[in-house]
Amino acid sequence: MELAEQRRLPLKIKSRIALVGLDSARGAIGLDAESVIAMKDSGQLKCVFNVACNPDDARRQELRFFVPELIAHTHETPFPFSIDEVIADILGAREMLRRSELEIEWIISHVHVMRLIRDGHLQETGNRLLRSTVENFLRKRWIGGAQ
Secondary structure, three states: OOOOOOOOOOOOOOOOOOEEOHHHHHHHHOOOHHHHHHHHHHOOOOOEEEOOOOOOOHHHOOEEEEHHHHHHHHOOOOOOOOHHHHHHHHHOOOOEEEHHHHHHHOOOOHHHHHHHHHOOOOOEEOOEEEHHHHHHHHHHHEOOOOO
């Protein structure tokens, strides 16, 4: 039996969504999970973050892929942005982020965000996250391929 060639579907992601999980990255690129992980490992996808509560546990990675890089990849255009530019794009001009904004924009659960706060990975004041701690978190959790 011959397998049909996969075709890319037009993908539209709301502009507020900055980071997506592995399943969304698979859908955007049209490949299986192992192939997407291989692209990350080889450096073809560089804007990848591990947002797991315990980043040292390689068996439980919680990967988030930067949407503009996925879109650039589907259009076969280069994505020459630095980590500083990527983080600036993810966070925008905000000095503080509401937890709910992070949950929506990173497609991450409320419970997961609360665990990150509880474990000291993010710092919350009121119901808001300090930009500096989110920025530091992203820098520490950047695993964008061959480094």
